[in-house]
Amino acid sequence: MANRVAIVGVGQTHHRSKRPDVNVPELVNEAVRAALADAQMKMKDIEAVFVSNMEMFEGIYLPDHWIADEDGNFMKPGFKIAAGGTSGIASAKEGWHFLSAGIFDTAMLIGFEKLDSGDTTAAITTATTLAWGKGEARGAIGEFAKQAANYMQQSGATDVHAAMVRLKADQCACRNEYAHLKLGLKSVDDILKSPFLEWPLRLLDFCPQSCGACALIIATEEKARKITKKPVWIADVVSVHQLPFRAGAFCDLDGREPYSEDLASVKLYKRNGITNVRRDIDMAEIYEPSNWEEMFLCEVFHFCEKNEGWKMIEKGMTGIEGEFPVNPSGGVISSNPIGATPTVRMAECALQIRGDAGTHQVTRDVKAAVATALGGPNWTAMVLLKRSL
Amino acid sequence: MAEKPSQEYVFVSYKLPLPYRWAAGKYLSKLYKEMRDHKKLVTNRCPQCRQLIWPPEMVCGRCKVRAGDEWVELSDKGKVVGYTYMVVPLWDPHKGMRVPEEHPYATILLDDGMYVVSRLEEKDKSKLKVGMRVQAVWKEEGRGHGLDEDILYFRTIG
């Protein structure tokens, strides 16, 4: 009989573009101490540590060995997962499996990235196929520019809609003390004035490179109920991988190839009796590296009908006071420490369910939330978190 | 003796190009040979689902069977389904520097139903249109180094 597993502690750093005052282990340590303080636990109570990070971004091989002393992993079991943007949820999934199976009773899940050490776009560019990607030095920016051009055409969304999504994200970020970019944008014109990076993607349409870490402490049911009065239950985790390195990697151009997001969400909803997404789930924290991608993801996660993602922002449905908040933390477009980002998505959902999100707590009562992660190329991971099972 | 640590921050810069040598493998080598010697695109067909596998591979990912040796020649004509162009040059790890790119990049649907990503010859942004017909322009002396070298770009033909 599988154990029930809950998140009992949450900690994150204040995400920033540069952190010259800490090296990588010290950055991780900040999040770890914050999570231990939140759960009122000591490091000796943690039985295993699962880490998510991409080596190419910091240029240090085996970073989990480097941080072992500072993340409490010295002489403890655990491992690192490098799965692009899905890493945080992938390592959470592993932790959940181990605890469900009864191998450990407590574990820490850590995601981190210190992107002031290298060039993320260049590192992502190394994830290409020999056949054609090698000469195309555009990394994720190129992929999301293609996605934006494609979405504009298919759905009829305009750059004004994209700007509205960016404005909403910034307004949420300004209410979240941990968010990286707090620009204080006043209107869509502020976004439409920003220069192009790679047409049609503007500078403000794309996520920043952030330094940050996030740690979650999970425990099996019996321990969880002793540790906290507000456990956040991990109801289900689903991940789907797709054929990699196709042309148009982040969008399917002819309707033949199913999206990994579609497959993952249908599976998650079916397994958990979710028949009306916006009714049965109260909010979502999704991995959207660009505002155009957020509109598309709302469709493919079935928050709305196909080609209507832009209507959600037009009707103001996705803000903090909205009917179905999406990324009330400011989302990835405001903070993107890649290895930590999916862990932050889970952390933010947990805070919302607990009612502990402070100034960015959503108006709607959150009993169930979904956190998603997007990894290049074409991996999707989703977690369903609930206040009670 | 707990003194406050210094406020001057030290940085350690590090640039070490890591050399690699990648083998294209049996199936991709076949494609590159045809491109270099005959200026043709070829790929293999899965014996089970009968779909073309692109680029050619040993295993059909969908059916999980050996893809085999049924080779098909592809057209090098197609239509543009989406395009972008670079404004800010980005760092290319394969070259170790920022590389500006004057030509737009496009996702092109070849007439056989396969997608390629390649440069477009047309640099005038106002002339770019989704749906325009294009054809590959091959390098005189192919090097067998893949689509981004042996095909210079795609030229508008209609």
Add this chain to the structure above:
Amino acid sequence: MVGKVEETERFLFDGKVDIPHKYSAGKVGSRFLIEMRDNEKIFGMRCPTCKLVYVPPRSTCKYCFEQLSEWVELSDKGTLLTYAVAHQATPIQPVKPPITYGIVQLDGADTGFVHILGEVEPTQLKVGMRMKAVFKDKKERAASILDIKYFKPLK
């Protein structure tokens, strides 16, 4: 029609991953390096619970997870724990080979300090030998671990 795969010539691609990186030493690491550059001093960090002194200094004790802040000035002399000689050249080496490396336990520290050994033939080295740090001239020092040129035997 295009020949069986077994008969095709094989294609190899030479490539590289060349991305510049810049690491932050952090507050603690910076002070360690600056003390070497400005004052020719080597500092470690003590854990008040375990009574261990780490050098180079760090912010967390790996055994008890205590947050550390007690700086300790260490001697520039120590005992040689082990050594090896690298003959093969690789791009990342700080000096040309052959390079003699050693781990020296500085007086006052509980950890080994890895560095280059100089002014000595490898055949003359013995585990347990007393060694002393030799710093570069002030104008050559740059807040780097190589501000110490090498460790030499203490006569």
